[in-house]
Amino acid sequence: MNNYWNQYPVIKKDLEIIEDILKENMKCRDKEIEESLLMMLSSGGKMLRPSFLLLAGGFGKASSKKLYPLAAVIELLHMATLIHDDIIDNSEYRRGTPTIHAEFGPNYAVFTGDLLFTRCFTLLSNNTSMDNMRRISNVIAKICQGEIEQYSSHYQIDNTVKQYLRRISTKTAALFSLSLFIGASEAKCSKQLTAKLANIGLNIGMAFQIIDDILDYVGSEDIVGKPLGNDLKQGIFTLPLLYTLKVENNGIEEILKKKDYTAEDIRNIITKTIELGGLKRARELAKKYTDKAFKILNTLPNCESKKILTEITETLLIREY
Amino acid sequence: MNNYWNQYPVIKKDLEIIEDILKENMKCRDKEIEESLLMMLSSGGKMLRPSFLLLAGGFGKASSKKLYPLAAVIELLHMATLIHDDIIDNSEYRRGTPTIHAEFGPNYAVFTGDLLFTRCFTLLSNNTSMDNMRRISNVIAKICQGEIEQYSSHYQIDNTVKQYLRRISTKTAALFSLSLFIGASEAKCSKQLTAKLANIGLNIGMAFQIIDDILDYVGSEDIVGKPLGNDLKQGIFTLPLLYTLKVENNGIEEILKKKDYTAEDIRNIITKTIELGGLKRARELAKKYTDKAFKILNTLPNCESKKILTEITETLLIREY
Numbered sequence: 093m094n095n096y097w098n099q100y101p102v103i104k105k106d107l108e109i110i111e112d113i114l115k116e117n118m119k120c121r122d123k124e125i126e127e128s129l130l131m132m133l134s135s136g137g138k139m140l141r142p143s144f145l146l147l148a149g150g151f152g153k154a155s156s157k158k159l160y161p162l163a164a165v166i167e168l169l170h171m172a173t174l175i176h177d178d179i180i181d182n183s184e185y186r187r188g189t190p191t192i193h194a195e196f197g198p199n200y201a202v203f204t205g206d207l208l209f210t211r212c213f214t215l216l217s218n219n220t221s222m223d224n225m226r227r228i229s230n231v232i233a234k235i236c237q238g239e240i241e242q243y244s245s246h247y248q249i250d251n252t253v254k255q256y257l258r259r260i261s262t263k264t265a266a267l268f269s270l271s272l273f274i275g276a277s278e279a280k281c282s283k284q285l286t287a288k289l290a291n292i293g294l295n296i297g298m299a300f301q302i303i304d305d306i307l308d309y310v311g312s313e314d315i316v317g318k319p320l321g322n323d324l325k326q327g328i329f330t331l332p333l334l335y336t337l338k339v340e341n342n343g344i345e346e347i348l349k350k351k352d353y354t355a356e357d358i359r360n361i362i363t364k365t366i367e368l369g370g371l372k373r374a375r376e377l378a379k380k381y382t383d384k385a386f387k388i389l390n391t392l393p394n395c396e397s398k399k400i401l402t403e404i405t406e407t408l409l410i411r412e413y
Numbered sequence: 414m415n416n417y418w419n420q421y422p423v424i425k426k427d428l429e430i431i432e433d434i435l436k437e438n439m440k441c442r443d444k445e446i447e448e449s450l451l452m453m454l455s456s457g458g459k460m461l462r463p464s465f466l467l468l469a470g471g472f473g474k475a476s477s478k479k480l481y482p483l484a485a486v487i488e489l490l491h492m493a494t495l496i497h498d499d500i501i502d503n504s505e506y507r508r509g510t511p512t513i514h515a516e517f518g519p520n521y522a523v524f525t526g527d528l529l530f531t532r533c534f535t536l537l538s539n540n541t542s543m544d545n546m547r548r549i550s551n552v553i554a555k556i557c558q559g560e561i562e563q564y565s566s567h568y569q570i571d572n573t574v575k576q577y578l579r580r581i582s583t584k585t586a587a588l589f590s591l592s593l594f595i596g597a598s599e600a601k602c603s604k605q606l607t608a609k610l611a612n613i614g615l616n617i618g619m620a621f622q623i624i625d626d627i628l629d630y631v632g633s634e635d636i637v638g639k640p641l642g643n644d645l646k647q648g649i650f651t652l653p654l655l656y657t658l659k660v661e662n663n664g665i666e667e668i669l670k671k672k673d674y675t676a677e678d679i680r681n682i683i684t685k686t687i688e689l690g691g692l693k694r695a696r697e698l699a700k701k702y703t704d705k706a707f708k709i710l711n712t713l714p715n716c717e718s719k720k721i722l723t724e725i726t727e728t729l730l731i732r733e734y
Contacts, residue, residue: 179523204561213534233528
């Protein structure tokens with residue numbers, strides 16, 4: 093369990109139970125695959141999405157028991173997309189641990205991801221309503237389309253900021269939003285409160301992804317768990333770069349067209365992104381989404397969940413980057 | 414629509430409706446992907462699984478309207494696994510049409526398969542019970558594990574016949590069985606009749622896959638749609654070969670250990686498989702499953718569905734190969 097949760101013992105305890113459900117659902121006749129899934133689990137993701145689901149549940153009336161399997165579904169879903177993502181992005185490491193793609197090859201990764209997807213649906217069919225089932229399917233379909241779009245946008249220097257925002261809203265923000273929605277709706281929160289929580293999730297998700305993309309330009313490898321410029325090298329052009337490309341005579345278009353970037357190319361692009369203000373503008377947009385999330389958060393009824401959700405959002409989104 | 418169904422106009426009409434549902438569910442913001450999915454659909458699979466589902470429904474009382482989306486789910490599911498399968502097997506063609514993997518690369522294929530998987534669940538959540546949802550999820554999980562096992566068994570000359578049979582039962586037969594089960598259970602057939610139909614599906618599926626594997630050794634490229642020895646070349650050792658390997662001094666173990674087989678190696682292995690009786694034994698086992706399917710079929714109540722199911726099974730399984 094990530095020590096991020098040490099200061100919230102109640103959530104930590106809940107997440108440990110969810111971790112057990114996850115382990116149960118990673119069982120596979122192929123023991124190597126099972127082991128690598130367990131390693132991925134223990135390599136210390138923060139389990140943000142399941143904790144958001146639980147926190148949203150705290151705004152209404154839901155037994156934790158009812159929420160646990162749903163929170164596990166959200167994390168399984170997230171892991172499944174990460175595994176397939178790592179194939180697409182040809183990633184070797186995630187949080188310092190070798191990816192399934194790197195360790196076993198893309199073939200294993202394809203079906204391991206599929207297996208986790210399926211386990212989500214089995215868990216859901218035992219624990220939720222058809223309505224939520226439909227909603228979750230729609231979000232997964234959105235995520236897939238977001239991934240397809242992300243891939244087809246590789247190395248495209250004419251990507252617009254609007255396209256980028258749509259992509260991250262389906263790729264990342266939709267799942268944050270879904271987590272809060274499911275928690276709230278299972279806890280029978282009012283429609284208005286449920287919609288507010290889903291909207292908070294959307295804004296947190298947008299800010300979270302923009303910050304993640306900023307960290308590809310300025311992060312320290314130790315913290316981010318992958319080398320600087322990793323996305324850039326794969327031809328994933330994110331917000332800081334897209335803003336920089338809007339500056340006339342930016343001097344990087346020529347480099348970007350090459351496709352096979354040297355370490356020096358990467359350094360040059362990163363420097364330009366900082367010098368020409370692309371990074372600054374990206375930070376500003378992240379802040380806009382963060383502010384929006386807090387603005388809605390402030391209108392929520394006071395309770396322990398609100399307090400924790402506010403604190404987590406602060407540590408996640410208001411930090412040096 | 415495959416002209417296989419010309420002689421059964423009622424089924425053909427049903428399948429055309431199902432094809433429309435499939436097209437609807439292949440919509441994707443990426444138009445290239447959508448087009449390649451439509452091409453895959455039109456390249457003329459027989460839509461055996463959806464027709465089995467409809468035929469099973471004919472043994473009870475179910476409006477076709479209720480069965481259509483479920484039949485579409487089964488075909489979508491089948492297509493999703495084929496798309497991911499083609500990544501694993503590095504296949505360039507399927508039924509003479511380039512695979513998504515070959516045309517767009519493995520990355521597109523990963524998420525296109527995921528998208529179809531998800532569409533299955535969305536369709537299901539609008540059209541069936543949680544019980545069926547659970548059953549379908551379990552079958553997909555089985556298929557994934559079967560695929561993982563198939564891949565990890567590549568180039569393993571110590572594969573046993575028992576392992577092979579377990580693999581094809583999860584990889585192929587489970588979906589045939591599920592198709593008949595779902596059709597029967599949605600049509601409120603008795604538990605006994607539903608179980609019989611599911612069992613027929615299992616036996617048809619086993620025979621079907623063994624015959625498919627035999628065709629890798631003796632099929633004509635025109636009919637099978639892929640070159641002879643295609644599986645063999647990928648290190649997929651199927652029943653004819655596994656039986657041949659049981660013969661002492663078979664003279665092929667040394668070739669198989671090489672892994673990178675020349676055209677001559679492939680020819681030699683195929684010749685040995687025929688000469689040493691491996692192919693004959695595989696045919697015998699296929700016949701055993703076929704006989705079993707017919708034996709149960711004969712005990713079913715007489716109706717139009719029984720007649721057609723019997724005829725289809727005959728054309729599928731009793732032919733020159």
